[in-house]
Amino acid sequence: MKEAENIIVGISIGDLNGIGGEIILKTFEDSRMLEFCTPVVFASSKAMNFFKTHFKSEINFHVINNLDQITIGKVNVFNCWQEPVNIEFGKEDQNIGAYAIKSLQEATKALKNNVIDVLVTAPINKHNIQSEEFKFPGHTDYLAKELGGDSLMFMITENLRVGLLTDHVPVKDIANHITPDLIKKKINTVYESLKVDFNIQKPKIAVLGINPHTGDNGVIGKEDDDVLRPTLQKIKASGKLVFGPYAADSFFGSNNYKNFDAIIASYHDQGLIPFKTLSFGQGVNYTAGLNRVRTSPDHGTAYEIAGKGVADENSFKEAIFSAIQIFKNRADYEQLTQNPLKKASKKQLS
Template identity: 75%
Template structure:
């Protein structure tokens, strides 16, 4: 029987030639993890048995072929395939990309069907996942389509939260992607997420400039003056506590980030380089703006150390913790919102 506190965590296994399998199994090597969540790995018993033996972990797990067979308080492995194949650690292989996508698709369907409560994804290789059947840059774009949301890449840790206006966009195309509507949409997502996912009332959000020194009054680009500043002004007029744009080069070094509940960066490296410098190993990639909760570790497949038993599971473990906490926060927010509506209706 499921305990209400025992949240079912669906896990996509990622690229099997990378460190995904290792960090997933190492996370649940700690039996205390099973006291407050029930993990379901989407792969196969054969695959997980091989990884368990290879890394000398000695884990016990429950193989399942349908959701009714999931045992709470145990590590479960849902059989997505029965194929037998060789895992070649450290090798980029389209076949492993195909299995990573099979795992992701099965886990996503389970999430959509409420068979699992949250989704935590192990790292994939963005190159070898591409096919006629799967044409997405990565997890975020695929999940935004499947879960019908306007997603935002939100890197979070205990002390820092960084969202992105643009994520996997070539540097030469960044400015053309940043429109007034995009800024409004992304800030709306991050503001709502801070309120319902992180329980922050009246969040304070800082926005980093697009150009160096936020354009220096048009000397180094006009986007900050013509697009970003007027849009932020409109958003502030609606009562949102949004500040900036700030020059990105000194924002983190000056520790100004500590004055805000979240920071919005204009593009991928502007936000992720400082985030990973300050929070690497403890950071989590959370996809805000979706109807369901999805998190992942803040690193990639790390082919260079795959199979050697050297991978650190800390970020994956943090991703599990974050998914569980966000799920609980959302439930609490929904409950409070319903109660407020009921109270207002009674007064009417």
């Protein structure tokens, strides 16, 4: 297995007018971070030096034009472009969105080619990244297309993990999206992630209801009784420890969430409001179900504070630590599940 500092963490720069540059600088100004990984920032030396000057940082960059020049133990900056970019903190800019996507595409290519081990994405603006070439609502959907697998937004901290049946779906369409096939697929993705990525051998999963009070026996909607409950019963009969549906309004306040390894919410705000209330600033957005590891902080571009030097880097730092740990856990799992008889027969044939 790789030594800790040899784990190469690719970092896409995100929206240059947001807080991405600042939280990257603050994270790696602490030289101890280089004991955990070797970062490669996908941006340009001009942009990173602009941030360095603006925030009066003393960080030293190792600027590279080819990815075979990555140096272990340095903060590498890969030039995805050479031209200067007009950075205006707090401003939504279509041109800046194009650079965010250029960074993401180069970092993803490096991830697919195993040049970097994991990817940590700084926040983007979902509006200004849209173009004829890029028509995805965000990182997760793009990476699912590029990397393959059943992607799932999985919000994680040390003591809380929340997955979603539906993520960026309008509220009026949620019930139509939740089908038995979707429920099975998402639960399976969470279950496998808990085993492989978090080393939990017998995961225990709670699922939150679709309607208030899980429909109150059909009085407030029939989807829980007609779709969710029978599907969960079938999954449980297959041997998975899956429980629910639980009424979402009291589930977190009663501390019931502490009895489970993961909670699956039916829709975005049902899961993310309690998650961010309980863990804001420490949470990590992990894309489970992909064949590569990708994490990001649990916040957005924060235009309102961009450039002011007050952004908190802790969630970004946690995203890096989580990516490294998941990468190691996957390696351990692969090693543990290799068939020794198969390995022996291969050795005999050689």
